[in-house]
Amino acid sequence: MKTTQQLEKQLKRHSKAAKLEIWGKVVSFSALLLIVAVVVGIIGFVASKGIATFTSNHVNLWDFLTEKKWNPGITDANGKPEVGALPMIVGSFLITILSAIVATPFAIGTAVFMNEISPNKGAKILQPVTELLVGIPSVVYGFIGLSVVVPATRAIFGGSGFGVLSGTCVLFVMILPTVTSMSVDALRSVPRYYREASLALGATQWQTIYKVVLRAATPGLMTAVVFGMARAFGEALAVQMVIGNAALMPGSLVDPAATLTSVLTTGIGNTVMGSLQNNALWSLALVLLLMSLVFNLIIRLIGRKGRLQ
Amino acid sequence: MSKKRWWQAIGAVIIVALGIFAYQTRQVSHAGESITAVGSTALQPLVEAAGEQYTGEHLGTFINVQGGGTGTGLSQIQGGAVQIGNSDLFAGEQKGIKAAALIDHRVAVVGITPIINRKIGLKNLTTQQLIQVFTGQVTNWRELGGSNVPVVLINRAQGSGTRATFEQFGLTNHRSKTAQEQDSSGMVRQIVATTPGAISYVAFSYVNSTVQALSLNGIKPTEDNVKTNRWRIWSYEHLYTKGQPHGLTKRFIQYVQSPAIQQTLVRQLGYLSPDQMKVERDVHGNVTRLEGGKS
Numbered sequence: 001m002k003t004t005q006q007l008e009k010q011l012k013r014h015s016k017a018a019k020l021e022i023w024g025k026v027v028s029f030s031a032l033l034l035i036v037a038v039v040v041g042i043i044g045f046v047a048s049k050g051i052a053t054f055t056s057n058h059v060n061l062w063d064f065l066t067e068k069k070w071n072p073g074i075t076d077a078n079g080k081p082e083v084g085a086l087p088m089i090v091g092s093f094l095i096t097i098l099s100a101i102v103a104t105p106f107a108i109g110t111a112v113f114m115n116e117i118s119p120n121k122g123a124k125i126l127q128p129v130t131e132l133l134v135g136i137p138s139v140v141y142g143f144i145g146l147s148v149v150v151p152a153t154r155a156i157f158g159g160s161g162f163g164v165l166s167g168t169c170v171l172f173v174m175i176l177p178t179v180t181s182m183s184v185d186a187l188r189s190v191p192r193y194y195r196e197a198s199l200a201l202g203a204t205q206w207q208t209i210y211k212v213v214l215r216a217a218t219p220g221l222m223t224a225v226v227f228g229m230a231r232a233f234g235e236a237l238a239v240q241m242v243i244g245n246a247a248l249m250p251g252s253l254v255d256p257a258a259t260l261t262s263v264l265t266t267g268i269g270n271t272v273m274g275s276l277q278n279n280a281l282w283s284l285a286l287v288l289l290l291m292s293l294v295f296n297l298i299i300r301l302i303g304r305k306g307r308l309q
Numbered sequence: 310m311s312k313k314r315w316w317q318a319i320g321a322v323i324i325v326a327l328g329i330f331a332y333q334t335r336q337v338s339h340a341g342e343s344i345t346a347v348g349s350t351a352l353q354p355l356v357e358a359a360g361e362q363y364t365g366e367h368l369g370t371f372i373n374v375q376g377g378g379t380g381t382g383l384s385q386i387q388g389g390a391v392q393i394g395n396s397d398l399f400a401g402e403q404k405g406i407k408a409a410a411l412i413d414h415r416v417a418v419v420g421i422t423p424i425i426n427r428k429i430g431l432k433n434l435t436t437q438q439l440i441q442v443f444t445g446q447v448t449n450w451r452e453l454g455g456s457n458v459p460v461v462l463i464n465r466a467q468g469s470g471t472r473a474t475f476e477q478f479g480l481t482n483h484r485s486k487t488a489q490e491q492d493s494s495g496m497v498r499q500i501v502a503t504t505p506g507a508i509s510y511v512a513f514s515y516v517n518s519t520v521q522a523l524s525l526n527g528i529k530p531t532e533d534n535v536k537t538n539r540w541r542i543w544s545y546e547h548l549y550t551k552g553q554p555h556g557l558t559k560r561f562i563q564y565v566q567s568p569a570i571q572q573t574l575v576r577q578l579g580y581l582s583p584d585q586m587k588v589e590r591d592v593h594g595n596v597t598r599l600e601g602g603k604s
Contacts, residue, residue: 073404073467074484151503160461160504162489245466245490256489266492269350269378270468273388275405277468278380 043289050286053279059083064283070247070263072277083280087247089287091257094250095164095239096232099171103179104225108214111183116209127184133177142238145170150242157254162244165253170238175228182227186220187213222302230295234288236261260288342557343371348382348395349470350493351512352546355417355578356395359565362574370557379403379470386411386549392558394549397470399592408592410551416565417546417580420513421475422530424501424520429455429508433524439479442508445486450506458506462488463497465510474544475510477594479525510542514579532581538588538596545590546580 014022053059059081067084075081110130114122149169154161190213198208214221244256245266264281271278346356353376360372377385379396383406386394394411397419401408423439425431429450434442441447442460451457464485465472471494476484491497494511501507502519513530516522522530525540534540554562564570571582590596 070487071467071484154504158505160463160489160500160507162500245492246488247490248487258490266466266490267468268381269376269492270380270466272380272384272403272405274384277404 046282046285046289049279049282051283053083053276053283057081057276057279059276059280065089068249070258072271072280081276081280083276083283085260085280085284085287087249088258088260088263088284090249091164091243092233092259092261092288092291094257095167095171095243095259096229098164098168099175099232100179100225100229102168102172103176103228107176107179107183107224107228108221110180111187112209112214114184115187116205116213130177130180133173134181138174138235138238139241141170141174142241145238145242153254159254160244160256161254162242162256163254164243164250164257167239167243167257167259168253170242171232171235174235174238175232178231179224179228182224183217183221186217186224189220190216219302219305223299226295226298226302230292230299233291233295234261236265240265260284264288341369343373344392344557344561345373345375346382346393346395346548347375347377347385347391349379349397349546350376351397351419351470352395352417352548355546355575355580356393356548356565358574358578359570360561362570363561363564367560370561372557372561378468380468383411383549386551389551392550392554393562396547396549397544398473399545399547400549401592402473411549412551412553414548414550414554414562414566415545415583416548416562417575418535418543418583418586419546419580420530420532420535420540420543421471421479421510422513422516422540422542423475423479423508423510423523423525424498424516425508425523426501426503426505427519427521428505429458429521431455431523432521433527435526436479436481439523439525440481440483443480443485444483461504461507462486463500463504463507463509464488464490465494465497466490466492470544471510471512475542478542479510512579532585535581536585536587538590543581545583 053064054061063080064083064085066086067082068086069076069082069084070087071082073081110126114126145166149166150161152161153159153163153166153169157165194212194216195208198212199205203211239259240262243259243262245258245262246256247258247263248255250257264284267277267281271281346360353374356372357374360374364370364372379398380403382391382394382396383398383400383403385391387406387410396403399408400406400411400413423434431450431453434453438447438453442453443462445462447453447460449457449459462485465475467490469492472485476482489500491500491509494515497509497511498515498517498520501509513532516530524530525542528534528539530540530542535543548562548565550558550562553559568584571584575582586599588596588598
């Protein structure tokens with residue numbers, strides 16, 4: 001016979017399941033905390049280093065964004081260091097946008113084929129192929145670019161072969177699988193009855209695809225493209241290997257150029273922590289980080305707009 | 310016993326066996342000393358090879374060699390994060406480095422030569438012509454008597470020791486105009502070999518038959534000309550320590566500077582030994598003749 005006290009204790013005690021529950025919550029919450037701390041840490045670190053160029057080295061932010069000469073080790077006639085990041089910013093945007101323009105039709109075409117025209121073959125052949133492409137490391141793309149794309153560009157257009165065009169070619173192949181698989185998801189999320197209704201009204205398959213499915217999937221497709229652009233913008237190694245790394249405004253597509261990432265990877269080992277050259281590179285990293293943030297915001301915005309419709 | 314239990318038992322046995330194996334074959338370290346050398350990628354092969362030989366001869370020591378670039382090497386040694394900083398440049402030449410706190414140990418001399426694509430058909434330039442090419446005043450090789458191809462400049466990355474040396478002594482302190490930048494000498498050679506009209510510069514050890522090394526003012530880029538400073542584009546390779554080295558660091562640096570390494574490894578890897586030099590150059594580029602030369 002138990003006393004009330006014992007009974008109360010027994011009832012109020014956490015059961016095994018409840019303990020497990022608490023344990024699970026603690027683990028997942030601490031994992032979350034760790035991730036948040038890491039993200040905040042990275043942003044804080046890059047920002048503090050990147051801002052130092054403007055605070056402790058007194059570089060004008062506007063000059064940094066609009067000047068065209070990038071020689072952080074050298075001061076110009078007015079005694080100001082030459083840290084004009086415009087060529088790199090332009091270079092990054094140029095190859096990002098160009099590769100997205102080239103990749104989008106291929107990606108959407110593949111997605112339409114896989115999802116609308118021939119789902120069976122699509123699932124059997126194209127799905128594994130795109131997945132395989134996603135998994136190839138970027139250095140492999142860069143190496144192929146170096147040994148195939150660059151000589152080809154040189155043979156056709158002359159010059160050194162290193163340049164915006166080669167960078168675009170390599171990036172196009174790199175972002176294609178990402179954009180394709182996300183486009184497939186977008187098309188798949190279009191409800192089946194849209195297609196059925198369209199076909200029932202007498203529309204052909206092409207009319208259905210063009211006027212109904214693609215229209216309904218537009219927000220998803222745009223997300224896919226922006227996602228691909230975000231990847232292209234942040235890609236460093238493969239681009240650095242083929243673009244030529246000349247901090248110049250590209251005059252034509254076969255001129256060598258530089259991107260934010262390529263200048264960062266080539267330069268960071270040759271500078272000394274805390275010096276202006278080093279801080280200027282961190283400022284480039286900050287620009288890169290902010291741009292990734294902008295791409296993320298655009299993706300969110302498109303997603304929200306898609307949901308409202 | 311259930312099947313699952315069996316697998317668990319086998320797994321446990323394997324783990325224990327591996328553990329015993331690892332214990333038996335572990336690196337037996339008597340002194341357990343280790344040092345880290347970081348920096349210049351041009352110097353890395355020499356330090357790596359010397360480090361391997363040294364640890365082979367002195368069991369229980371470990372010399373960890375990493376690249377990262379001259380800037381990284383100097384900033385890491387200045388911060389005291391590593392024991393040796395490898396550098397292509399005098400510490401005083403790198404911005405942001407307080408050279409007074411660092412001690413210089415010269416372990417090799419490297420000669421640098423301009424290289425051009427073979428099809429240009431030139432073998433000699435004057436310094437004036439070289440400067441014109443690198444500052445963009447000459448844009449076609451025809452103007453200098455070569456074939457009719459546009460000049461394609463290939464630079465090393467900003468802050469690279471090779472580039473700094475080349476601009477200081479090859480271009481007599483003129484700055485190259487902004488052009489393509491590559492971050493390794495092997496890559497530079499490959500591009501020059503395959504691109505019509507390309508010109509760049511590499512250490513002597515990178516020159517091979519795929520590219521044309523240029524003579525300057527009629528002087529050939531040879532080791533003998535470097536020794537006498539007739540060929541002016543050369544630099545020391547430095548191991549920097551923060552304060553006087555001691556312990557393993559000291560022994561290792563002495564080892565690298567000893568004849569055992571200087572007369573074998575240094576020359577095999579395409580460097581010159583500072584002992585061979587008949588001249589000495591200081592941080593400002595002033596050259597003094599060494600009387601008789603060291604042994």
